[in-house]
Amino acid sequence: MEGMETVKTWMARQLPGCADVTRTVSDSLDAPQGFRKWVGVRLHMLICEVCSRYEKQLKFIRKLLGRELPAESLPPEKKEQMRSAIRHGKS
Numbered sequence: 001m002e003g004m005e006t007v008k009t010w011m012a013r014q015l016p017g018c019a020d021v022t023r024t025v026s027d028s029l030d031a032p033q034g035f036r037k038w039v040g041v042r043l044h045m046l047i048c049e050v051c052s053r054y055e056k057q058l059k060f061i062r063k064l065l066g067r068e069l070p071a072e073s074l075p076p077e078k079k080e081q082m083r084s085a086i087r088h089g090k091s
């Protein structure tokens, strides 16, 4: 599908990059982000598997931390380990 490739390439140029998207995604878990940002992120996810996987992992871990493991029960070095595990996957 050559036409589709062109659209993807065009979109990739209009949209925020992976670094922006992953930052917005993790910020959005703490505070709602603006609508324009959100649209950019959603569109980016359509064409970028890495970022959509990152979002899923992040939400999954957040859910685990929030519901099953109270965050305080985790030693700080464990949290840091998880954070760097997530970061590692995206770049």
Ligand SMILES: [Zn+2]
Binding pocket: 017, 018, 021, 044, 048, 049, 050, 051, 052
């Ligand atoms: Zn991306």
